[in-house]
Amino acid sequence: MNLKDIKSQFPIFKSNKNLIYFDTANSAQKPKQVIDTLEDFYKNHYANIGRAVYGLAARATANYESTREVIKEFVNGTEGEIVFTKNSTESLNLVAHCFGKFLKEGDEIILTEAEHHSNYVPWHFLRKKKVNIKFIPINEDGEVEVNKLTSLITTKTKIISVIHISNVTGLTTDIKKIISIAKAKKIPICIDGTQAVAHTHVDLKDLDCDFYAFSSHKIYGPTGVGILYMKNKWIEQFEPFIGGGGMIQNVDTKNITYASGVSKFEAGSLASAEVVALKQAVKFVKDIKVKNIISHEQSLASYALDKISKFNDIEFVGSPSTKASVFSFNIKGVHAHDASTVFDEDDIAVRAGHHCCQILHKKMKIGSSLRMSFGVYNNKQDIDAICESIKKCKKIFKLK
C-alpha cells in the first residue's frame, strides 16, 4: 500500500482540509472503512450480542467474536485469552483490582518512573492495603534503567507492571529483559502496550508476559474498546471485575456462579459496533504492514528531529536518538500551552501538558511539554509546516 495516498482514506482530512494532526499518541484518526463499518453495523446488522437466539443477534455475536480472532492473530495471542474492556485504562484497572485481591500488607509492586497515570493510579489504590510501590528509575535521557530492576526485587515482590513505549519520550522499554528477569523470579508481569501496538511489532507468544493491555482508538479503531490479553491461569484465578449480565453461569437468591473464560470479565452490554469496526482497523494496519509503519514513522521522526533541533532554544524531553512515533520538546522561554495556541492558529494539532505522566515530567524537571506524535497519515510537509509555526511562535515571543 502506498502511504503517500493514505491520507485520502481518512475523512477527517477532507472536512478539515488544513488540519495537520500530530496527536496520534493521544488518539488516532479513523480510516473510512472503520467509520463505514460502524454505520453499516448499526444500519444493517445491529442487535445486542451474546443474548438472544434470533438470527440477527446470532450474526452480530459472531461478528463481535470474530474480532477476537483477528486481534489474536494480529498480536500472536492465544485462543481464549483476549478480553474486551472499555480502554487500556480499564484493562490496567482490571489487572490491578483483581490481582490486588491476592495482595496483603507489605507486598510490593514494581512499576517504572515512565508510566502513564493509567499504569500507576490503579496500583496506587492498593496502597490502602499497605502494599508498597517501587519504581524502576529513568535516567536523564528518559530511558528505563532495566539494570536496576534486580536490586528492587525482594521476596515480597508480587507483580511487575511496565510501559512498553513511553507516550512522552517515545523510548522503548527493554521489556524482553524485564520479562526474563520477572520469569526467572516467578513474578507475574504486566505490560502497558498502549503506545506500542501498530507502531512496533508485538508478538505475545514471543513476549510471553502475563498481561498485555492496549486500546482500539490508538490503532485507528473506534473509541470505547480496550483489549486485555491475560493468561488463562489468571482468567481462571481472578474474581470478576464488574458484575452484571453476561458474566454469570447461574444465579439464585443465595448463590451466583460466574461464566468461565473471558466472558467472566465482559459484564453488561458491550461496545459491539465498535468491536466489530475494530476488525477493520486491524485489517487496515495489517494491509499497510507494521514494518512499513515503523519505517514511515521513523523516517518522519528523524526528519522532524533534524529540522526542529536546528532551532535555537529547543529542549527535548529525553534523548531523541531512539525515538519513533512520538517525542516531546519545549521551546525555551515559551510555555507549551502558549506554543500550542500558536500552532493551533495554523491548524496544527499538538498536545501540550504533562501527557498524564507527571512522575516523568517531575523527574526531568519539566512542568509541561509539547508532544508530537505520528500516524500513517503524516508526511514531511506536515513537519515543514510545524517548523514554520515554531518560527512564528519565536517571533511572537520575541526569541532570536
Place this chain on the structure above:
Amino acid sequence: MDLTELYQDLILDHGKKPRNFGKCHEFNHDAEGHNPLCGDNIHVYLSLNNDKKVKDISFEGSGCAISVASSSIMTEIVKGKSEKQARELLSAFFKMIKEGQEIKKIGLSEDEHIKFSSLAGVGRFPMRVKCATLSWHTLRAALDDEKKPINSEVID
C-alpha cells in the same frame, strides 16, 4: 483577532517578569489554585487591613504566559483597593473574559484599565480561558478563606 493581539507586549512583559511574585509579608488570607490538565499551580497571598483594604497582595506559582500575566496584572490592580472593589473587579473580569462584556472603568485609573482590558482577548480562545481565570478564582477563594484548593478545570 490576531495572535499578536493575544500575546501583546504588555502580556508578554508580565508573563516574563511577573510583578508581586513571591510570598508577601504578613499576609492574613491565602488560597491555592490548580489547573490539573495544564499543570498550572498558583498560590495567592493577601494582606487585608482593619479597614478591609488590600494592603498587600502577591502570588507564587508556574504556568503559561497568559496565566502568569493574568496573575501579575491582577495583583497590581487589586493592591490598595477595598475588599468590595476587589470583588467587583472579580466579577467584571469574569464578565469580560467569559461574556465578552466591555468593561467600564469601575474605579480604575487609565493605566489599570489598560492592563485589565489587555486580557479581554483571551475570551476568543476558549481553551485558554481557564489559564486567565485561575488567579482570579484563587483571589476569590483567598478573600473567602476557602481552604480547599481551587480547580479551574471544574469551575470554567
